[in-house]
Amino acid sequence: LKIVVDGLPYAVVVSTDSGSEVARALSGEQARAFVVADKSVASRAQEIGGHLRGAGCDVAGEFFVRAGEQYKRWSSVAELHQRFVEAALDRDSIVVAVGGGTLTDVAGFAAATYLRGLRWLPIATSLTGMVDAALGGKTGVNLPQGKNLVGAMWQPLSVIADVEALATLPKAALRDGFAEMVKSAIIGDPSLLVRLETIEKASSSQAWAPLIASAAAVKVRAVAQDPHDRGSRAVLNLGHTVAHALERVSKYRLSHGTAVAVGLRAAGILARDRTGWSYQDHRRVVKALARMRLRVRLWRLPLSDILAAMNLDKKRRLGSSRFVLPVRLGEVRTGVEVSDDDVARALEELTHAPAAGTW
Numbered sequence: 001l002k003i004v005v006d007g008l009p010y011a012v013v014v015s016t017d018s019g020s021e022v023a024r025a026l027s028g029e030q031a032r033a034f035v036v037a038d039k040s041v042a043s044r045a046q047e048i049g050g051h052l053r054g055a056g057c058d059v060a061g062e063f064f065v066r067a068g069e070q071y072k073r074w075s076s077v078a079e080l081h082q083r084f085v086e087a088a089l090d091r092d093s094i095v096v097a098v099g100g101g102t103l104t105d106v107a108g109f110a111a112a113t114y115l116r117g118l119r120w121l122p123i124a125t126s127l128t129g130m131v132d133a134a135l136g137g138k139t140g141v142n143l144p145q146g147k148n149l150v151g152a153m154w155q156p157l158s159v160i161a162d163v164e165a166l167a168t169l170p171k172a173a174l175r176d177g178f179a180e181m182v183k184s185a186i187i188g189d190p191s192l193l194v195r196l197e198t199i200e201k202a203s204s205s206q207a208w209a210p211l212i213a214s215a216a217a218v219k220v221r222a223v224a225q226d227p228h229d230r231g232s233r234a235v236l237n238l239g240h241t242v243a244h245a246l247e248r249v250s251k252y253r254l255s256h257g258t259a260v261a262v263g264l265r266a267a268g269i270l271a272r273d274r275t276g277w278s279y280q281d282h283r284r285v286v287k288a289l290a291r292m293r294l295r296v297r298l299w300r301l302p303l304s305d306i307l308a309a310m311n312l313d314k315k316r317r318l319g320s321s322r323f324v325l326p327v328r329l330g331e332v333r334t335g336v337e338v339s340d341d342d343v344a345r346a347l348e349e350l351t352h353a354p355a356a357g358t359w
């Protein structure tokens with residue numbers, strides 16, 4: 001199965017046969033390829049390397065690294081640069097990055113900064129990677145002071161979502177990606193929500209592929225309209241103002257997707273009296289998240305700390321914050337100002353589990 005998502009200057013391919021897809025993408029290239037892969041997907045990366053060699057590509061090396069948020073740091077980039085030197089990569093070389101969002105962020109940044117920019121090809125193996133991280137050209141690493149503080153916009157040759165890889169993805173990572181998919185449905189694809197309401201974790205890759213393509217298409221459209229992230233791409237921040245605060249206050253014990261799920265419910269509550277967002281749609285969103293065991297209730301984190309963390313947010317203005325809020329399924333509004341008091345009240349509501357008739 002192969003679905004091509006249009007809209008960017010390069011192809012975004014959702015495929016159940018990523019090996020052939022990579023080989024096709026690089027066939028006819030005289031350049032040398034260098035495969036960087038997350039250790040957790042080493043065997044898939046080896047298969048991909050095999051396909052590349054089979055297609056006549058010169059694979060200069062394969063390098064397997066530990067991935068995960070704690071490895072998204074300068075030293076990982078420096079290590080990759082060292083390997084690039086050893087493999088004698090030149091300005092025509094291509095970095096093939098196989099893994100989740102942390103791996104493609106690091107390897108993409110290493111590619112962007114070596115010899116002032118090598119071409120690169122991300123093969124996303126996590127759900128978050130497929131519908132979010134590998135799309136849009138943002139690469140980078142964290143600093144001790146904060147996430148994604150160092151990076152580069154560096155567009156790939158194309159993007160391949162390796163749907164078969166989902167078979168080994170840890171459930172927690174699948175949930176994280178699912179929260180982003182629900183976000184995409186609210187932003188730009190009501191029919192995606194219908195399908196997210198019935199898909200199962202254990203559903204086949206054939207069943208997941210079209211949903212991944214639809215979610216990716218929402219991000220692709222947002223990126224295509226605003227390639228340099230100066231304005232309209234902000235729709236993608238739906239649920240994220242609250243989510244980032246929760247992640248910080250929990251010292252990143254809450255995963256990003258878990259925080260986004262709570263953030264989406266928060267956005268719904270804030271939208272209630274502001275955009276005409278309906279209770280019916282809100283319930284559907286909350287239920288879809290809960291069905292994948294994403295908790296939508298605030299739990300244990302002190303509200304005052306969350307409010308304080310939100311005050312650090314870039315989008316803040318005096319006495320109020322700006323939010324992306326849902327209007328109806330498939331439409332959101334950016335820059336909606338909400339007073340600090342109203343945010344506090346919404347957070348208070350979030351401490352109660354949503355029951356029938358409540359938000």
Ligand SMILES: NC(=O)c1ccc[n+]([C@@H]2O[C@H](COP(=O)([O-])OP(=O)(O)OC[C@H]3O[C@@H](n4cnc5c(N)ncnc54)[C@H](O)[C@@H]3O)[C@@H](O)[C@H]2O)c1
Pocket residue numbers: 038040041067068069072099100101102103105125126127128129132133134135136137138139147148165166167168169170173176
């Ligand atoms: N560049 C962007 O625009 C962008 C957008 C969204 C998120 N991100 C970044 O993406 C990262 C989150 O992505 P993620 O959730 O993929 O995290 P991740 O890369 O840490 O992957 C999650 C876990 O799953 C493992 N893994 C990945 N694919 C696997 C597979 N197929 N089988 C078994 N294990 C597998 C990883 O080793 C890791 O332990 C964050 O750092 C975030 O900042 C970037």
Ligand SMILES: [Zn+2]
Pocket residue numbers: 180240256260
């Ligand atoms: Zn996110």
